[in-house]
Each structure stands twice: as C-alpha cells, then as structure tokens.
Amino acid sequence: MKFPSLSVFFPAYNDAPSLPDLVSDAFAVLAEHVEDYELIVVNDGSQDKTGEVLEQLRSRFGPRMRVVTHPQNRGYGGALRSGFEAASKEWVFYTDGDGQYDVSELPRLLERAGPKTGLVNGYKLERQDPAHRIWIGKTYNFCARLLFRIRIRDIDCDYRLIRRSLLDEIHLTSTSGTICVELVRKLELSRCDIIEVGVHHYPRLHGTSQFFRVRSLANTFGQLLKLWVRLVVLR
Numbered sequence: 001m002k003f004p005s006l007s008v009f010f011p012a013y014n015d016a017p018s019l020p021d022l023v024s025d026a027f028a029v030l031a032e033h034v035e036d037y038e039l040i041v042v043n044d045g046s047q048d049k050t051g052e053v054l055e056q057l058r059s060r061f062g063p064r065m066r067v068v069t070h071p072q073n074r075g076y077g078g079a080l081r082s083g084f085e086a087a088s089k090e091w092v093f094y095t096d097g098d099g100q101y102d103v104s105e106l107p108r109l110l111e112r113a114g115p116k117t118g119l120v121n122g123y124k125l126e127r128q129d130p131a132h133r134i135w136i137g138k139t140y141n142f143c144a145r146l147l148f149r150i151r152i153r154d155i156d157c158d159y160r161l162i163r164r165s166l167l168d169e170i171h172l173t174s175t176s177g178t179i180c181v182e183l184v185r186k187l188e189l190s191r192c193d194i195i196e197v198g199v200h201h202y203p204r205l206h207g208t209s210q211f212f213r214v215r216s217l218a219n220t221f222g223q224l225l226k227l228w229v230r231l232v233v234l235r
Helices: 019-033 050-064 075-086 103-110 131-148 164-169 179-189 214-233
Strands: 003-012 034-044 065-070 091-095 117-124 159-163 193-199
Touching: 003 019, 003 075, 003 103, 019 034, 019 050, 019 103, 034 050, 034 075, 050 065, 065 075, 075 091, 075 179, 091 103, 091 164, 103 117, 103 159, 103 193, 117 179, 131 179, 131 214, 159 164, 179 214
Parallel strands: 003 034, 003 091, 034 065, 117 193
Antiparallel strands: 091 159, 117 159
16 A cells, blocks of 8 residues: 655755656656655755756656755754745655765655654664764764754654654744754644664765855854753753
8 A cells, every 4th residue: 555645845055966866756756655745855055956857856756756945055953944834735855965865765664654653763874974064963962952842763864754744833943954853843842753774874976065164063053052041951
C-alpha cells in the first residue's frame, strides 16, 4: 500500500549541480511509494544557475513540481519556513538540496509513520565531512541538546518527515540554522510520538556549506541564545 499524501521540499542555495539528480531521484521514489505527492524547491536567493536548472526541471516534471523563489537570501531558517508554508499535503519531508543525503532512503521513514507519529527524524550513521566540521557539528549538537533538553540524538540531521497539522500549530521564527533546534524542541513539547531512523550521509560534491563560516556561526549562536531564553527560560 502506498503512503497516502506527502509534500517533499528541498531548500537550495547555489545547488545547481546537485539538483537535477536529486529531483529526478525524488520523483522516482515518490511515483513508486506515494499516492498523492508534490515536490517543492525553495531557491533561497541563489547566485549560480539554480534558477535556470529549476525552470528546466519544472518543464520536465510538470505541475507536481513547484518552485518558490526568494529574490534575496533569507537564510536556512527562512528557506525552511517557506517550504513548510508551501507544503499542502498531510505529511512533509525535507532534506537539503546539496545532495549529501540519499532520497532513496525516504521509504524507510514513511513505513515508520503511525497514527500518533508527529516526527520521523533521521540521524547520521556516519558523518562524511572534513574533521573540523565533524567536531563543530558534534559540539553544536551536544550543547543544543543539553541547553534545550532535546531527546533526539541528532538535531543537525536535516532528513525529516513531519505531520503537517503539527507544523500548523507551532510558530517558527528562526532565520538561521537554529530553526532545527526550534522545530525539534517545539515538536517534542507537543508530546507527539517521535521515531528516529538511521540514514547515510555522503560527502558534499559541489559548493561549500554556508553554515560553517565565522559570520554565519556567530549569527547562529546569537539566535540560539535568544531562542534558549524564549523556549527554556521564559517558557
């Protein structure tokens, strides 16, 4: 039996090289495993040929594919919020547009979604990044889980299946990568069932991460502190 209803979206920033294979693979998975589906790409102010590539893909795949375009970069949180707002199906799945996760593993999440499940969260079986990124990622994940009292093991794994009705109930405000902490914390507070599934992580073949830059990290930790005050101290 196919999964009933699913929106898939990818936030993309300068991901023109990785998007054709990612979108093609996603449509192949959706056609086989989902009854009613749509695919959305949020072009977050890309400065490469992402816009041109998405127009070609939209012509190829037709009305099941939609593109949300930000004239200027709004940050990772802004891209995710646009994707959540654009999604119209009962469930929402997202992963990054850089191709570091394999969408062919999506059925493993779908089969774990039950009547009381609100979130099926992936966790990286082994992170395929340079050593400094792995260290920063582990430190960030440890501190965020400790400060926000989050139970899932990998906040930093952007491979998530979420019941859309819950997204309608929570109000996300983050514009940086802290949106993952905000999202998971608020979903845990909703007391929905949360399931974790191990997924593979692959080396980035194109472009560079926007998260691991001094200015980006400073902005993220500043937003993280403000978020901690709102969600933990003032709750």
